[in-house]
Amino acid sequence: MANNHPDSAWTTATEQLQALGLSAYAARTFVALVRLGDGSAKEVSENADVPRTRVYDAVEELADLGLVDVQHSSPKRFWAVSTETTGQHFDREYSHRVNTLTDALDQLSTGTRSTEQRGVWTVTGRETVTERIDEFVSSAEEEVVYMTVDDLLTERLTDSLADAADRGVSIQLAGMADGTEGHFDDALPEATYFESIWDWADTPAGRLLMVDREKTLVSVLVDDGDAPSRAETAIWGSGSANGLVVVLKAMFAWQLDRDHDDGAADNRR
Numbered sequence: 001m002a003n004n005h006p007d008s009a010w011t012t013a014t015e016q017l018q019a020l021g022l023s024a025y026a027a028r029t030f031v032a033l034v035r036l037g038d039g040s041a042k043e044v045s046e047n048a049d050v051p052r053t054r055v056y057d058a059v060e061e062l063a064d065l066g067l068v069d070v071q072h073s074s075p076k077r078f079w080a081v082s083t084e085t086t087g088q089h090f091d092r093e094y095s096h097r098v099n100t101l102t103d104a105l106d107q108l109s110t111g112t113r114s115t116e117q118r119g120v121w122t123v124t125g126r127e128t129v130t131e132r133i134d135e136f137v138s139s140a141e142e143e144v145v146y147m148t149v150d151d152l153l154t155e156r157l158t159d160s161l162a163d164a165a166d167r168g169v170s171i172q173l174a175g176m177a178d179g180t181e182g183h184f185d186d187a188l189p190e191a192t193y194f195e196s197i198w199d200w201a202d203t204p205a206g207r208l209l210m211v212d213r214e215k216t217l218v219s220v221l222v223d224d225g226d227a228p229s230r231a232e233t234a235i236w237g238s239g240s241a242n243g244l245v246v247v248l249k250a251m252f253a254w255q256l257d258r259d260h261d262d263g264a265a266d267n268r269r
Contacts, residue, residue: 010035020090022061025050029058030067033080040075065089120237120244126152129219129234133209134160136236140211145172145252147208151221151229158187165190174208174252206232208248214240216248 010031017027032048033039041059045052059078062068067086071077081089123129137144137160144164148157161184165171171191173184184191206219219234237244 020094023058025054025058026061029055029078030062030080033068033078034083038071038077038079040077042075044078120235120242123217123219123234123236124231126229126232129207129217129232130154130156132234132236133157133207133217136209136211136215136217137161137164139215140164140167140169142212143170143172143210145174145208145210147174149206149221152207152232158184161191162187204230207234210245210248210252213249214238214245216242216245218244218248 013031013034014024014027017030018024022030028048028050029044032044032050036043036047039047041052041055044050044055048055050058059068059070062080063070066089067081069079069081071079080086123132134157137146137157144161146157146161161171165188171188173188173191173193174195204220204222206221207217208219209215209217215236215238217234217236219232221230221232224231235244239245
């Protein structure tokens, strides 16, 4: 029988459960039981587009994970645990998996990764670029220079910048695009704004980051077919002698230093 539940919640739930490791039949069976409250193999089969004989295999998979209980009646009936318990199960499971993964990777790491690089590295995708920026900001010790456009404002990076400011890192927001300064005013009252020599109007520019004047990242936005938002691609480099770092540091350092000197002079008046 065809799936009679084409709504987005049904689709999202089954897709996410499969992404978390359940088989397709187990995911459909679990979602059907959540919707039914409890049910027999026949009822699940009719509601979840799962062959009746495969419902029992799916229930066994779910029971092994502690997600379904079985009533040994005739016919057998199945009951799904609560949404909260389901979330806690997968949270524990994947926290354990992530911890196991990072421990293994730490053992494999040589710990000698060079911070001085001659070339630049390419990063593709908004989420990946955001992760890289978050990583760089989290490593900042003295100064962060950040520039972005309204389309790329995220709470995640605002929080990272705020955490850096709490550590005593100087936050310099350069030549912000229209609409972005107001976003940062409340979250980053300690931040300093200055005019950049870059004019971002009518350009595909996305974000620019400079950390401690030794690590830089620049991204651009490009059309991605019929996608509702433009795709993002970035390049980054690190090390005081890295070409990208040298160029961007030269472009911004004079302005930062000049603003600092002007501010000091104003304080002396």
